[in-house]
Amino acid sequence: VSKDEIVTGVSPSPVVGEGETSAALDLGDLLRASGRGDQAAFATLYDAISARVFGLAVRVVRDPAQAEEVAQEALLEIWKTASRFDSGRGSPLGWMLTIVHRKAVDRVRSAQASTRRDTTYHQQTQPVEHDSTAEAAHASLEARRVRNALASLTPIQREALELAYFGGYTHTEVATLLDLPVGTAKTRIRDGLIRLRDTMGVDQ
Amino acid sequence: MSDIHALSGAYAVDALDDLERRAFERHLAHCDYCRGEVDSLREASVHFSFLTEVEPPAGLRERVLAEIDIVRPLPPVVEPAVVTDLTTHRSRRHPRRRVAALVAAAAAVAVIGVGTVATQPWQDSSSPVAEAPTTGSDLADAVLAAPDAEEVHHSFDDGGGAVLVRSRQLDRAVIVTNDMPDPPTGKVYELWFKAANGALVPAGVMPTGPDNTVVLSGDATIASGASAVGITVEPAPGKSTVPTSDPLVLPFKQA
Numbered sequence: 404v405s406k407d408e409i410v411t412g413v414s415p416s417p418v419v420g421e422g423e424t425s426a427a428l429d430l431g432d433l434l435r436a437s438g439r440g441d442q443a444a445f446a447t448l449y450d451a452i453s454a455r456v457f458g459l460a461v462r463v464v465r466d467p468a469q470a471e472e473v474a475q476e477a478l479l480e481i482w483k484t485a486s487r488f489d490s491g492r493g494s495p496l497g498w499m500l501t502i503v504h505r506k507a508v509d510r511v512r513s514a515q516a517s518t519r520r521d522t523t524y525h526q527q528t529q530p531v532e533h534d535s536t537a538e539a540a541h542a543s544l545e546a547r548r549v550r551n552a553l554a555s556l557t558p559i560q561r562e563a564l565e566l567a568y569f570g571g572y573t574h575t576e577v578a579t580l581l582d583l584p585v586g587t588a589k590t591r592i593r594d595g596l597i598r599l600r601d602t603m604g605v606d607q
Numbered sequence: 608m609s610d611i612h613a614l615s616g617a618y619a620v621d622a623l624d625d626l627e628r629r630a631f632e633r634h635l636a637h638c639d640y641c642r643g644e645v646d647s648l649r650e651a652s653v654h655f656s657f658l659t660e661v662e663p664p665a666g667l668r669e670r671v672l673a674e675i676d677i678v679r680p681l682p683p684v685v686e687p688a689v690v691t692d693l694t695t696h697r698s699r700r701h702p703r704r705r706v707a708a709l710v711a712a713a714a715a716v717a718v719i720g721v722g723t724v725a726t727q728p729w730q731d732s733s734s735p736v737a738e739a740p741t742t743g744s745d746l747a748d749a750v751l752a753a754p755d756a757e758e759v760h761h762s763f764d765d766g767g768g769a770v771l772v773r774s775r776q777l778d779r780a781v782i783v784t785n786d787m788p789d790p791p792t793g794k795v796y797e798l799w800f801k802a803a804n805g806a807l808v809p810a811g812v813m814p815t816g817p818d819n820t821v822v823l824s825g826d827a828t829i830a831s832g833a834s835a836v837g838i839t840v841e842p843a844p845g846k847s848t849v850p851t852s853d854p855l856v857l858p859f860k861q862a
Binding site: 438442454461471479482487493494497548549550567569590600 | 613614615616617619620621622623624642646647648649650651652653654655656657658659660661662663664667668670671672674675676678679680681682683684
């Protein structure tokens, strides 16, 4: 147990959580309203997803100050392009986190040569406070499911996937880091994702 | 499964470099299978966010809400646009530094560079190509999406680069260039096939611009048999039949 343990709190998202759509908070509706310029809807959206947005950014970028910039950029992009979300292609959260991840990866690649690789894996940021023990319990349950799913990958699949997703490395860099023949890391990443998808179910 | 399909997972988690990404996105536009797979794999990656939640600093909410107050949301796009939108955004991120470096290099070496996203067909006197009803763009897409497409990726030290994609079934090759500077004033970049016997055969002139996707012109058997593509700087209006400068040589994928 290592990296995963760093993240202590995980709150249930009103969206991703299974079945428990608290207070009928529908991210898709909030996104659509945001696309029409509804700032109150976007504020609600912010409250629902900001911990996921920032958490992902900080995990990839590491530096909290830079992660904050990335989160801000990504949220602005979400606001601007909300009307382009296509529910036929995935969940609202998936769409938003794709934007966040892309921004975070852009950031680390542009800073490639500089300090990022020196910073430690551990973060000086606050874990999420849960409003209730029920939420916290649900969150840790979900996190456990994800960890279990990850544990079902082969070590190489898991490592390749984590280096790509959290590390922001390209598949060719991953191949080098893991001492794999060039061209095989992409296969490991794909296989790992497929396994994760099939284990977790895509029914969000 | 050809090379390009196998990139779906890496694409879904942003683990492609700019050039591969571009080539793959062109492929995605034609490959429903890959598009569906990418969507589902991205969705799978959302599960990671259970492991990474962190409360943002308090000031962020205020700043974000203040910012959206002065930014108008974009109108919806009728065409499928999410992916394109992200690409555009990203490929514009840091072109300047690389271009500057490449331009400097081009000035020193006299050869290098090439830029690209020309979706227009382009003409070249040396190409008796009979790709009649097919536009350059459609043809490029066909090559990139071909089941036997072989892709090889060349990057330059400063970040610019090119991907060569060849389909032997179609007897065609495409070059996708990225973050390349304009040629020196009054010059053009000319493309060449390096034939099996080592001769350089004219394969067209690059359009200007930093990012291009171009189908190399010329005889089909040469496209299939060539070992590499060369790029040279030639005096405008181009049409040199023999290179007048040392070519930058980009090998095709070795069989």
